Amino acid sequence: MGDASFWQSIATQRHAHAQRYQPWLGEGNGANAPFTVVVIGAPGVGKSTLLRQLIHPLPLAAGTTPWPVSVFTPEPPVLWTDTPGWSSDQAPAIRCALEQADVCLWVVTEPDTSPPELGMMLKTWGRPVVKVINVRGGAMPAFAPPQGNLIATVAVRLFPHPQPLRREWPDGRVEWDTVTLAADLTPLQTLVADLLTSQTAIRTVNQLQHLADRERQWAHQQGQMPVAWAPLLVKSLLLTLSPGGWLSLGLSLGTDLVTLVFLSRRLHLPFTRHGINRLLVALVVSSATAGWLGEVGEWGGMMALGQGLWGGLTSYGLQRVARTYLQQGMTWQADGPDRLLRQIYQHLTPGTWLHTWVASLIQPDLGKSDHWTRDDTPSGGQS
Numbered sequence: 001m002g003d004a005s006f007w008q009s010i011a012t013q014r015h016a017h018a019q020r021y022q023p024w025l026g027e028g029n030g031a032n033a034p035f036t037v038v039v040i041g042a043p044g045v046g047k048s049t050l051l052r053q054l055i056h057p058l059p060l061a062a063g064t065t066p067w068p069v070s071v072f073t074p075e076p077p078v079l080w081t082d083t084p085g086w087s088s089d090q091a092p093a094i095r096c097a098l099e100q101a102d103v104c105l106w107v108v109t110e111p112d113t114s115p116p117e118l119g120m121m122l123k124t125w126g127r128p129v130v131k132v133i134n135v136r137g138g139a140m141p142a143f144a145p146p147q148g149n150l151i152a153t154v155a156v157r158l159f160p161h162p163q164p165l166r167r168e169w170p171d172g173r174v175e176w177d178t179v180t181l182a183a184d185l186t187p188l189q190t191l192v193a194d195l196l197t198s199q200t201a202i203r204t205v206n207q208l209q210h211l212a213d214r215e216r217q218w219a220h221q222q223g224q225m226p227v228a229w230a231p232l233l234v235k236s237l238l239l240t241l242s243p244g245g246w247l248s249l250g251l252s253l254g255t256d257l258v259t260l261v262f263l264s265r266r267l268h269l270p271f272t273r274h275g276i277n278r279l280l281v282a283l284v285v286s287s288a289t290a291g292w293l294g295e296v297g298e299w300g301g302m303m304a305l306g307q308g309l310w311g312g313l314t315s316y317g318l319q320r321v322a323r324t325y326l327q328q329g330m331t332w333q334a335d336g337p338d339r340l341l342r343q344i345y346q347h348l349t350p351g352t353w354l355h356t357w358v359a360s361l362i363q364p365d366l367g368k369s370d371h372w373t374r375d376d377t378p379s380g381g382q383s
Contacts, residue, residue, distance in 0.1 A: 006347055007200045010340055014208055017336060034072065034079040035199045037192075038097050040122075041107035042114050043085025046134045046158045050107055051082050053158065053185055054192065066090065068097040076196045086118045095121070102202055103195055104129045105188075110141055110155075125149060126209050128195070128202060128357055132188055134158050148360040151353040154187040201354060205344060209361055212337040227319045228266065231259040232312045240308030252311055256283050256318055263322050283318065338362065 039047045055073050066089075070081045081097050084090045098104065098121075106122055108114050110133050122129050131153040133141060143153050160182055167175045195202065235255040242248040260283075341362045348355040 004200075007204055010204055010208075010344060011200075013340055014204065014211065014337065017340075018211060033100065034077055035196070035203060036070075036079040036081060036101045037103045037105060037195075038068070038081040038083060038101035039105045039107060040083045040086065040094055040098070040118070042118070043087070045085075045107045045109050047085075047107045048082055049158045050105070050132065050134075050156070050185075050188075051080055053183060054189070055080055067093050076199075078196060086115055091117075098125060102127060102199075102206055105132050106130065107132045107134060109134050109136070123148065123150070126213070126361065127206050128353075130154065130188075130191060130195075132156055146353055146356050149357055151357050152191055154191055156188050157182075157184045159183060198354060201344075205341065205354075205358055205361070208337040208341050208344075212341070212361075215337065227316055227323075228259075228262065231255065231262060231319070232315045235259070235315045236308040236312035238308075239311040240304050242304075242307075248307065253283070255311075256315065259315060259319060260322055263319055 039051055041047050055071065066084060068081050068083045070079055072079050081101065083094045083097050086094060104122060104125065104127065106129055108131060126149055128151045129149050131150060133153065133155045135141070135155045135157050136159065141155060146152055165176065169175070235252065238251045238255060239248055242251055341358060345355070345358045345362055348358060
């Protein structure tokens with residue numbers, strides 16, 4: 001799956017990034033939790049039967065309970081979670097199980113009768129999804145290439161299936177008999193073994209994606225935050241009453257610095273070196289120009305009033321620039337999750353399911369179609 005030291009390096013950088021911005025981003029989604037595989041699907045498609053044939057000891061049938069049921073296997077160390085059949089009543093519990101999972105097995109029948117909202121939720125989930133088609137008989141369906149976080153589609157036969165058998169005798173007689181085809185999970189077992197071998201990579205990418213999503217949400221929320229008016233009014237009043245010159249310049253600089261500290265604390269973020277030149281330019285424009293408008297003279301009163309108004313306007317601009325800087329310092333740090341995801345993408349072997357999945361996370365238009373319909377059944381590319 002790759003050099004272990006590479007994944008250790010990525011994990012170390014991710015941990016350092018999360019530590020820097022805690023508690024606003026957090027460590028990641030279940031950083032110390034066991035690797036979790038969740039099985040979801042519509043009622044009666046064979047979710048519990050699938051798990052019974054995949055793992056031992058056998059889990060309780062989730063269809064008989066109104067909540068997800070989990071069982072832990074020590075070898076390999078995996079937490080397997082069975083969920084009730086998808087319905088509006090069960091949706092909150094199933095979403096909660098998905099939040100704690102690393103990989104999802106989406107069980108469907110042929111033809112696929114899954115509710116559209118279930119498919120849309122999995123499309124936007126952002127973590128690996130394996131579509132498992134329970135073929136009850138007949139020919140295997142044709143698979144399209146993997147796309148986005150739907151990394152593979154495999155066909156399994158969960159129940160014994162009667163199959164007609166045609167026999168021809170040398171004398172020309174034709175007889176029909178019936179044979180029973182046993183359950184067959186071989187394609188899924190092969191893929192699951194590959195997924196479990198890649199636990200470290202999957203968990204690391206999931207955690208980075210979690211941090212990246214939290215950063216984008218944070219930046220969006222702060223973008224909706226109104227500018228604080230208290231520093232604007234204080235600076236306007238101080239500059240209106242000051243006589244101008246160096247005193248006004250000092251007051252302007254001082255109030256601007258207090259404004260920046262106030263904004264930084266309000267956003268709960270430290271200042272970093274990223275984009276500091278923007279703040280320096282904004283600070284000079286805001287303070288130096290406002291500090292010389294209030295000279296004493298015939299128009300001293302009007303100039304002082306203009307100084308105060310200009311000081312408030314430049315303070316408003318300073319807050320806007322500083323807020324943008326803080327957002328960018330948060331979202332686009334050199335060691336941020338998006339950059340680490342790009343490093344992982346360059347490290348992976350092209351054509352593998354892991355490469356396709358990571359590409360969909362850092363390049364939304366790569367490996368994704370505009371619609372994820374029931375006919376989109378990609379095949380399982382393996383790494």
